[in-house]
Amino acid sequence: MDADENGEVDEDELQQWMRYVENRFVFEDTDEKLAQMDLDKNGMVSIREFNEAKYNPERIYQDPSMNAATAMYQKKKDIRRFNAADM
Numbered sequence: 556m557d558a559d560e561n562g563e564v565d566e567d568e569l570q571q572w573m574r575y576v577e578n579r580f581v582f583e584d585t586d587e588k589l590a591q592m593d594l595d596k597n598g599m600v601s602i603r604e605f606n607e608a609k610y611n612p613e614r615i616y617q618d619p620s621m622n623a624a625t626a627m628y629q630k631k632k633d634i635r636r637f638n639a640a641d642m
């Protein structure tokens with residue numbers, strides 16, 4: 556954290572540190588999400604896998620912005636949109 560090792564942490568050093576920690580968390584989170592969504596473990600998330608993760612209530616429990624009810628609602632909305640487009 557004390558980048559120039561002068562025994563004190565100045566604003567720049569604190570900012571750098573925060574950015575580093577933030578990035579690390581973001582990447583760790585992405586890794587985790589990818590691993591959860593990548594059902595056939597080929598290192599990539601296909602649209603099918605993405606939808607699976609998005610709409611399967613058991614798989615979205617870690618996303619606080621998405622509960623089962625929201626997922627159901629969104630799925631219905633998507634289906635409606637899909638049906639409406641298919642005329």
Ligand SMILES: [Ca+2]
Binds near residue numbers: 557560562568
């Ligand atoms: Ca320093």
Ligand SMILES: [Ca+2]
Binds near residue numbers: 593596597599600604
């Ligand atoms: Ca995959």
